[in-house]
Amino acid sequence: MTTYELDDLGTTRILLPGDDDYTRASTVFARAGTPAIVVQPVDETEVAAAVDFARDNRFTLSVRGGGHSGGGYGTNDGGVVIDLSQLAGVEVLDGGLVRVGGGATWGSVAARLRDNDLAISSGDTASVGVGGLTLGGGVGWMVREHGLALDQLVEARVVLADGEIVTANEFDNADLFWALRGGGGNFGIVTRFTFQAHHLDGVVAGAIHYEPGDLAALLRGWRDAMREAPVKLNTTFLWTPDFPGMQGGPQIMVCYADSDDEAATAAIAPLLDLGPVTGNTVTASAYAEILAEVHPSEGVRMVNNNAFAADFDDATIDDLAAVFARTPGSVLMVRYLRGAFSLVDPDATAFAHRDSEVLIISAAFFAPDAPDEAVDAYQSTWNSLLPHLHGLYGNFSQFTSDVATPLMFPPTTLARLEAVKTELDPFNLFDQNHNIRPRAVDWR
Numbered sequence: 001m002t003t004y005e006l007d008d009l010g011t012t013r014i015l016l017p018g019d020d021d022y023t024r025a026s027t028v029f030a031r032a033g034t035p036a037i038v039v040q041p042v043d044e045t046e047v048a049a050a051v052d053f054a055r056d057n058r059f060t061l062s063v064r065g066g067g068h069s070g071g072g073y074g075t076n077d078g079g080v081v082i083d084l085s086q087l088a089g090v091e092v093l094d095g096g097l098v099r100v101g102g103g104a105t106w107g108s109v110a111a112r113l114r115d116n117d118l119a120i121s122s123g124d125t126a127s128v129g130v131g132g133l134t135l136g137g138g139v140g141w142m143v144r145e146h147g148l149a150l151d152q153l154v155e156a157r158v159v160l161a162d163g164e165i166v167t168a169n170e171f172d173n174a175d176l177f178w179a180l181r182g183g184g185g186n187f188g189i190v191t192r193f194t195f196q197a198h199h200l201d202g203v204v205a206g207a208i209h210y211e212p213g214d215l216a217a218l219l220r221g222w223r224d225a226m227r228e229a230p231v232k233l234n235t236t237f238l239w240t241p242d243f244p245g246m247q248g249g250p251q252i253m254v255c256y257a258d259s260d261d262e263a264a265t266a267a268i269a270p271l272l273d274l275g276p277v278t279g280n281t282v283t284a285s286a287y288a289e290i291l292a293e294v295h296p297s298e299g300v301r302m303v304n305n306n307a308f309a310a311d312f313d314d315a316t317i318d319d320l321a322a323v324f325a326r327t328p329g330s331v332l333m334v335r336y337l338r339g340a341f342s343l344v345d346p347d348a349t350a351f352a353h354r355d356s357e358v359l360i361i362s363a364a365f366f367a368p369d370a371p372d373e374a375v376d377a378y379q380s381t382w383n384s385l386l387p388h389l390h391g392l393y394g395n396f397s398q399f400t401s402d403v404a405t406p407l408m409f410p411p412t413t414l415a416r417l418e419a420v421k422t423e424l425d426p427f428n429l430f431d432q433n434h435n436i437r438p439r440a441v442d443w444r
Contacts, residue, residue: 001035005053005057005151006377006390007039008049008052008056008206008253009039009049009050009053010046010049011046011373012039012040012041012042012049012050012353013040013041013042013086014037014039014040014387015037015038015039016036016037016038017034017036022038023176025038025040025064025083025240026038026075026081026083027067027075027083028064028067028068028069028072028073028074028075029068029069029070030068030069030070030071030072030398031068031072031075031311032140033062033071033072033075033076033077033081033178033211034077035075035076035077035078035080035081036059036077036078036079036080036147037079037080037081037206038081038083038142039053039080039081039082039083040083040085040086041082041084041086041087041307042086042087042194043087043191043255044066044157044159044191045165045202046192047082047084047087047159047189048159048163048164048165049163050080050082050252051082051159051163051189051295051429052162052163053080053361054079054080054082054142055161055162055163055429056424057426059078059079059080059081060076060078060079060080060081060254060431060432061076061079061081061429061430061432062074062075062076062079062080062081063081063082063084063085063131063185063189063430063432064081064082064084064085064130065084065102065103065128065129065130065442066103066104066105066106066120066128066131066132066133067127067128067129068125068127068128068132069132070097070312070395070396070397070398071397071398071399071400071433071434073185073432073433074132074432076432077169077369079430082189083127084101084102084103084131084189084191085103086103086225087101087102087103087104087191087192088100088101088103088104088105088108090104090108090113090396092112092113092116092118092197093194095183095198096118096196096197096198096199097154097194097195098113098120098189098194098195098196098197099193099194099213100130100192100193100194101130101191101192101193102130102131102189102190102191102192102193103129103131103132103143104129104130104410104421105126105127105128105129106122106125106126106127106128106129106130106291107125107126107270107288107291108123108395109125109130110126110288110291111288111415113197113288114199114244114287114288115193117199117200117201117424118197118199118200119142119197119198119200119257119287120149120152120195120196120197120198120200120234121138121140121141121142121143121145121146121147121148121149121152122134122138122140122149122291123138123139123149123291123395124140124141124291124292125288125291125292125293126210126291126292126293127293127294131185131190132184132185132395133149134149134150134153134193135150135180135181135182135183135184135185136182136184136333136393136394136395137149137150137182137351137394137395137398138150138395139335139337139341139359139393139395140199140234140265141203141205141234141255141257142200142234142257143234143289143335143337143339143340143341144231144232144233144234144259144336144337144338144341145198145231145232145234145339145340145342146198146340147340147341147343147344148351149179149195150180150182150349150351151181151340151341151344151349152195152196152197152198153181153193153194153195154170154179154194154195154196155167155168155169155177155189155194156168156169156177156180156190156192156193156194157190157191157193158176158180158187158188158189158190158191158224159188159189159191160187160188160424160425161188161424161425161426161427161429161430164190165191167219168180172297173300174287175420175423176188176313178349178350178416178420179350179416179420179421180346180350180418181294181349181350181351182210182349182350182351182352182409183350183417183420183436184433184434184436185430185432185433186395186417186421186425186430186435186436187420187421187424187425187430188425188430189430190423191244191247197201200257200258200287200392201259202258202259202284202285202286202287203256203259203266203285203286203287203290204254204255204256204258204260204261204265204268204282204283204284204285205255205256205282205283205285205290206253206254206280206281206282206283206285207238207251207252207253207254207279207280207281207282207421208251208252208253208268208271208272208277208278208279208280208281208282209249209250209251209277209278209279209280210215210249210250210251210252210274210275210277211275211276211277211278212250212324213250213275213276215239215250215321215324215325216317216318216320216321216399217275218237218274218275219237219312219317219321219334220314220317221275222237222252222271222274222336223312223317223336223357223358225270225271225274226336226338227339228270229267229270230263231339231340232256232257232258232263232264232267233254233255233256233257233264233267233268233272233275234256234257234336234337235252235253235254235255236252236253236256236334236335236336236383237250237251237253237333237334237335237336238250238251238252238253238331238332238333238334239251239324239331239332240331240332241328241329241330241331241363250275250276251279252271252274252437254268254271254282256268256426257287257325259284261284263384268282268348270371279444281443283408294313298351300365300366300367300368300414301365301366301367301368301370301375302364302365302366302398303363303364303365303366303375303398304361304362304363304364304396304398305362305363305379305382306359306360306361306362306392306393306396306397307359307360307385307386307389307390307391307392307393307407308353308358308359308389308391308393309357309358309360309389309390310355310356310357311357312357312358312388315388316385316388316389317421318387319384319388320332320334320385320388323362323384323385324362324382325366326381327363327378327381327382329364330362330363330364330365330378331361331362331363331364332360332361332362333359333360333362333363334359334360334361335358335361336357336358336360337356337357337358337359338356338357341353341354341356342354342356346410346413347413350389350409350413350417352409352410352413353390353391353393356390356391359393360385360389360396361396362382362391364378364440391408392404392407393408394408394410394434397434399434399436401433401434404434405434405435405436408434409436414422414436417436418436418437418439419439421436421437421438422438422439425438426438
C-alpha cells in the first residue's frame, strides 16, 4: 500500500501494524485480528471516506463498535477495520430523545442518562456496543415494558456502501429503517442513533439463588409466576456450574424497572416461593449499576446455541431439563419475554420472532483440543430440542452466516431484507456480519 493511497483517507487517524493502539483497535471479544489498516474516524464524513477507500481498493471491511462481536466480525485479517470509538457521544434532547454515537457502549449511555432519570432498555452488559446490539435486537432488562433496543430507535444516520450519507426513519428511507431494526450491519454504518428514552429513577434488582433440585419443577414454577407478573418485572433463569468467584446452581436474575419498593416486593414475592432460597441479593439500585461485565473465557472452547419457544409448555420444559441433565458442566439461560416485546407486529421490523414466550440459551465448555466427537455429541443433544423451538437470536450466536441467517429470519422477512440489500449494497461490501447476500455477483 502506498502513501498516496493512504492520502485518500484525508486527515482520518490511521493505525498500521506496530502502531500504538493498533492491537486494541483490531481486537474484539472473540478474536484478535491482523487488519492491514485501522481507521478511526471522528465524524460521518471521515466514515464515508473510509468506506470509499475500502470499496475502491477491494478490501474486506469490518466495523468495530463496542468491540464485543461474538462472531468475530468486528475485525479481520488483511483488510480494513473502521473503529468507531471516536464517535461515542451521548446527547439528551427534548422529549426524552437521546442521540448516541455509533461507537458508544451501553454502559456509557446508562451512566449519562442516570442524571436525567432516563434509561433505554438495552442489553445487560456495560461494554457492549450500542450499534451491534441495537441492529441485531437488544433483549434487555426492560424488554417486557419497552421492547427491544431496536423498538426504541426512532432515527439513524447511515453511511451507505457508495459513500452516501442518509437519514433513515419512519418517513425517510423507510425500507432501510425497517431493515436496520434486526438486519444487523448489512446495509451500512450507523454513525448516530436517536432513541426514545423512558423515565426511570431506579430499579430493584439482583439474583435469587435456590437449592439445586428438580429443574423442570423450578422452571414450571418460574414460568407460571412470570405469566402473571407485571411487565415492569423482567427475569432470567440461569443455571451454571461452579465457576471461580461465582456461585453455581439455579438462580433467577431479577430487575423490577421502577424504584417503588412496595410494588417491586409484591411482584417479586412469588419467585421466593419456588423452592428453598439459599441467597438473595435483590435490592434497590440504579439501572446503570446493574449492567454487568463479561470477559472472554480463556483456555476453553465455548460452543453455544439459542432459539425461541413460542410456548414454554410442560413438554418443552421436560425435554429441556432432560437435555441439561445430559450435558453436565453446561450453562442454561432462559430469558422471559412477552409484554411489549410481543406487541410489535412481526412485519414492523426485521426482527420477526415476536410470538416467543422465552429465549433459551445453552453453552458448553470444552478444552481447546477436545475431539470433535465431544462437540458433536453436545450439539446432537441440543438438536433434540428443536421440535419445540424456532428461530435464532443472532446477537448471541457464533454460527457462521450460512447457518445463522436462515434461522434468524423467516423466509418472507429474509426475502425483503435481500431486496433492500440488493438495492443498497449490491456488491456485498458489508459482509462481515450474519450476512444477507444481495441478489448480485460479489466483486470479491
